[in-house]
Amino acid sequence: xxxxxxxxxxxxLKTGQSMTLLCAQDMNHEYMYWYRQDPGMxxxxxxxxxxxxxxxxxxxxxxxxxxxxxxxxxxxxxxxxAPSQTSVYFCASSRRRSSGTDAYGYTFGSGxxxxxx
Amino acid sequence: xxxxxxxxxxLSVQEGRISILNCDYTNSMFDYFxxxxxxxxxxxxxLISISSIKDKNEDGRFTVFLNKSAKHLSLHIVPxxxxxxxxxxxxxxxxxxxxxxxxxxxGTKLQVIP
Numbered sequence: 001x002x003x004x005x006x007x008x009x010x011x012x013l014k015t016g017q018s019m020t021l022l023c024a025q026d027m028n029h030e031y032m033y034w035y036r037q038d039p040g041m042x043x044x045x046x047x048x049x050x051x052x053x054x055x056x057x058x059x060x061x062x063x064x065x066x067x068x069x070x071x072x073x074x075x076x077x078x079x080x081x082a083p084s085q086t087s088v089y090f091c092a093s094s095r096r097r098s099s100g101t102d103a104y105g106y107t108f109g110s111g112x113x114x115x116x117x
Numbered sequence: 118x119x120x121x122x123x124x125x126x127x128l129s130v131q132e133g134r135i136s137i138l139n140c141d142y143t144n145s146m147f148d149y150f151x152x153x154x155x156x157x158x159x160x161x162x163x164l165i166s167i168s169s170i171k172d173k174n175e176d177g178r179f180t181v182f183l184n185k186s187a188k189h190l191s192l193h194i195v196p197x198x199x200x201x202x203x204x205x206x207x208x209x210x211x212x213x214x215x216x217x218x219x220x221x222x223x224g225t226k227l228q229v230i231p
Binding site: 004050105108110111 | 161163166
């Protein structure tokens, strides 16, 4: 059981280049998320998806696009990378929380360290 | 506006003693609180949670306490072990059905000294 798998683990981009970060989960979770982690900022939500074919903006969506064509995959795209997008990116997934039930913890991938020069 | 605050960036504790990590929040609508643990070069892992209708939840060496009137929660680790050395994130959730919006604190780095 792999959980949440992110590729690549490391990447260096030049300003203006594009790339796609891949996230795959094998737990049949309905919800998936992309976060970025920066020093002193904690984890900030970029985009999320509550199901196949559905995406929504999070707290810091500018400069990113996402797609969820299959339930198990959630892609994060950077069309024109900027140095401000240097960060560690985490993908996560969770079950749908039903009314009256406990909150579910997220399962995170191991992260992608992206440097934009 | 930081709705979930972890004011201590780091904490050092001797092995075998108690570690207490603190978290404050401002949004009274949060209905669940969670703690995550993160090792270097790994993603955060879910540790323990507590509903806003409870004041304590225990899981082995980990206990989370919630003081709603003070909008404060804490994670107690007893006894602390060197393997507990990690960054601990406090998180708060709102949304009783479907999508739950989760806000994370900036983390507290715990070092357990052997």
